[in-house]
Amino acid sequence: MNNGYEKTRQRMVEEQLIPRGVNDPAVLEAMAAVPRHLFVEEALRPQAYGDFPLPIGEGQTISQPYIVALMTQLLELQPHHRVLEIGTGCGYQAAVLAAMGAQVYTVERIKNLLARARRTFDRLHFFHILSKADDGTEGWPEHAPFDRIIVTASGPRVPEPLVAQLADPGILVIPVGDRDLQALTVVRKEGGEVTSRVAEQVRFVKLLGAHGWQHDS
Numbered sequence: 001m002n003n004g005y006e007k008t009r010q011r012m013v014e015e016q017l018i019p020r021g022v023n024d025p026a027v028l029e030a031m032a033a034v035p036r037h038l039f040v041e042e043a044l045r046p047q048a049y050g051d052f053p054l055p056i057g058e059g060q061t062i063s064q065p066y067i068v069a070l071m072t073q074l075l076e077l078q079p080h081h082r083v084l085e086i087g088t089g090c091g092y093q094a095a096v097l098a099a100m101g102a103q104v105y106t107v108e109r110i111k112n113l114l115a116r117a118r119r120t121f122d123r124l125h126f127f128h129i130l131s132k133a134d135d136g137t138e139g140w141p142e143h144a145p146f147d148r149i150i151v152t153a154s155g156p157r158v159p160e161p162l163v164a165q166l167a168d169p170g171i172l173v174i175p176v177g178d179r180d181l182q183a184l185t186v187v188r189k190e191g192g193e194v195t196s197r198v199a200e201q202v203r204f205v206k207l208l209g210a211h212g213w214q215h216d217s
């Protein structure tokens with residue numbers, strides 16, 4: 001992909017990702033390839049590779065590059081995996097997963113954001129990303145089971161439908177906690193057993209919906 005900002009992207013990988021322990025070569029390669037600046041509005045492009053989250057409209061944010069890379073690494077992704085993402089936002093995380101060869105299904109509750117993300121997918125030729133506007137806490141039962149599930153908004157608990165739609169073996173990564181602080185949680189399903197562990201403390205925008213927060217307050 002040749003969309004400008006290659007050097008800035010490489011510097012992001014070397015200064016923000018590798019020193020903090022992102023070492024999966026496939027993740028680093030995808031982060032160095034996907035043009036993050038094209039997922040944010042024009043005025044914000046020069047800041048797109050900074051070490052912080054950015055607004056994407058509708059009160060939502062795209063996570064800082066390190067958090068995207070960390071969550072992607074925690075998925076232990078293989079190129080053939082079917083991955084469900086909840087919270088498409090601007091589409092950047094979905095594009096990183098698709099660049100790694102995954103078949104991506106992504107769900108976003110805000111129609112405007114999804115429409116914009118879809119235009120960006122088309123423009124960058126990510127034609128194989130499937131998306132819909134809906135409450136992602138219900139998962140996407142028609143396409144289940146998923147080898148991997150990633151939730152990019154934080155809920156009070158792990159939505160039950162997502163655990164049900166996770167393949168065995170499977171990995172689900174989701175920030176869980178209260179409104180101010182969340183634990184990035186890795187749920188594993190293997191041999192019929194579901195276990196979970198906490199990877200890191202993080203701050204995310206809210207997961208709203210039937211199995212998430214009820215009000216955006």
Ligand code: SAH
Nearest residue numbers: 087089090092093108109136152207208209
């Ligand atoms: N992965 C995104 C991050 C977007 S922020 C990116 O790369 O840009 C999280 C997104 O989750 C927001 O767009 C928000 O609208 C969405 N969201 C919150 N609750 C949701 C739900 N129940 N179903 C689907 N999307 C949801």
